[in-house]
Structure formats: C-alpha cells, structure tokens
Amino acid sequence: MKKAALFFTLLFFLFFAKTASAADKSNDELYQELLQNYRRYQGLVEPFNIQRSRHLTYQSVATQADFLDAAKNLASAEVEAIISYTSFIRTYLAQATQILNYKENYLYVMLDDELVYLSSAKSNVGSLSSLSDTQSFLDELSSHYKKISQIGYQVKSLVEIGSAEKTLENIKIETGKIENLLGEIKEEDAKIYAAKEKFSSLKKELQTVEELINKAGNKLKNTSKDSNFEGISKGIRESVDQSITAFGSIVSGYQNIVSSLK
C-alpha cells in the first residue's frame, strides 16, 4: 500500500514537472523547436514530390498508397511545425506586451483557439485514408494557417510600433529636460543662441516623427480580418525604419547641444 502511494506521488510530480517545463519555455527555446520541426518538414518535401510524380505517371494502386503515406507524413510534419510557430508567436506576444494588462488580449485568445484546432489536427492526420480526405484536411489546415500567419504579421508590427512609441516617449522626456536646461541659462552668448536654435529645429523634427509613428499605428488599428497584413507589416517596417533614422539624428543633435553647454 505504501509503495503504491509512493509510486503515484512520484508519477504526479513527474507529470507536474513536465507540464510546468512545457509552459515555461521561452520564445528563444520555442524558436529553436520551430527550426527543428521546420527542417524535418523540409526533409519530407522531396520524398513527397517523388511519390507524387510516380503516382501521376503510373496511376497504380501501389503508387497511390505510397503517395498517400508520403502526403500523410508531410501533413503530420507540417502540423508539428505550425504548432511550433503558433506557440512561438504566442509566447513572443506575451513577453513583448505583458499580456495580462494589455489590449491585444484578443490575439492571444485567437492563438489559443488555433492551438486547440492544431492539437486535434495532429491526432486526426494518422486516420486519413484517402487522397481526397488528405486534400480536404490540408484545405482546412491552410485556412487556419492563413489566420495564424496574419496574427504573426500583426505581432511583428505591434512589437515594432511599440518599440518606436517607447523610444519616442524617452526622447520626449530628454527633450523636456534639455528645454528646461536651456530655459535656465540666462547668459547672452552666441553659442547659447545657436544651441537654442538647433534645439528648436530638432523639436520640430521630433513632431514629424511622432506623426509618422501615429500614422503607422493607425494603419494597424484600422484593419479587418480580410486585410493584407503582410503588406501592412511591410509598410509599417518602412515607417519604423524612417523613424529610427530620424531618432538617430535627433539624439546626436541633442548630444551636440549637451556637449556645447559643458
């Protein structure tokens, strides 16, 4: 009786430790898992293409059976890789935005729903018994993956805009400090006049960058489920790149002003 109790206690702790370690994986670990699963999937593409060519050439029962096996293997690896990608962007979103008090909770919930679907797809792939069933399975998987990809692009853009907004806020704080500092200086000196003029021009430049970031943020806000998130994401990255260049020039201008006041 005691041995049985000890056995079940150990079993419980082993199960608990396994569950906890799966939940605590970082996005880097999940990305490594994705790479591993995607490489496995890529390794199955060539056998799949070979079996398809054979089946299209001979159209025999044997070639059809071989092609079905190759297609099922490919679909199974595909589901595994998609699960890894979904888990990766889910953790990335959670870590990047502190999901518990952030407005993008709905994306997190959507990814959870997709993971539930993928889990059932993973168990169903083994029972596919015909090529037409396999094609229907892949069609359904494709529509789910389209949604997941859209969320992936949204997460990318959200993180990029979030970083740009955070940097903008930090630069605004420094702008305020420099403004106060220049306001306190009562000396009438050509260097001080030049510093004040340069600061005023950089402040205007900062306003332009703020407008650019706001426009990029609005692009992401004014979307529907049918929007082309890949295109939107590219546009947002361009805006973020422009803002990084402008921020760099503003910061070096501020550094120049500060060093001239020493």
Added chain:
Amino acid sequence: MIFLTVAFISGVVILILFFQKRLPETSINLPFPKSSPTPTIVLSGPALTIAPQLPGLNDDLTAIEQDLEKMKKEDVRLVPPTFIFNLGLK
C-alpha cells in the same frame, strides 16, 4: 443581604476610581521645547559652473542610442514560414 450587595458594589466603584487616578498619563511631556532652534549661520554652496543635469542627460541619450541599435535589427523570426497545402493532383 441588600446591605451587603450595596456595600460590595460601592467597594468595587471606589476601587476603580482609586486605581484610575493612579494610572500613568497617556501622553509624555518632552523635557525640551518641540521647535528646533533656527540656525544662526546661513550656509551657501559654491556656484555651479556645470549644470548638474548634464551627466545624466548624456547617459540617457546613450541608452536611447543603444535602444535604436536594437530596433534596427528586424526580427524576421516572426515572419511565417511557407508550407505546401496542395497535393497537386488537379
């Protein structure tokens, strides 16, 4: 019997009143005045030649530069990988 009861209650009341008078006071009187004396000498520091905010500003601007370097690197890991969803039979 009534006399004994009245005498007992009166005794208890007298004892309470007696001990209440002997209880220590709740507030403590300080032996010195509460207000501190004002200094007779006014201290004045030397005039600053460098604004004290400048070193902090430089550090903050350097930290922002480092953030910008991180932002320059696009995280392509989030770009979804491509998959085959067609058996190619039609």
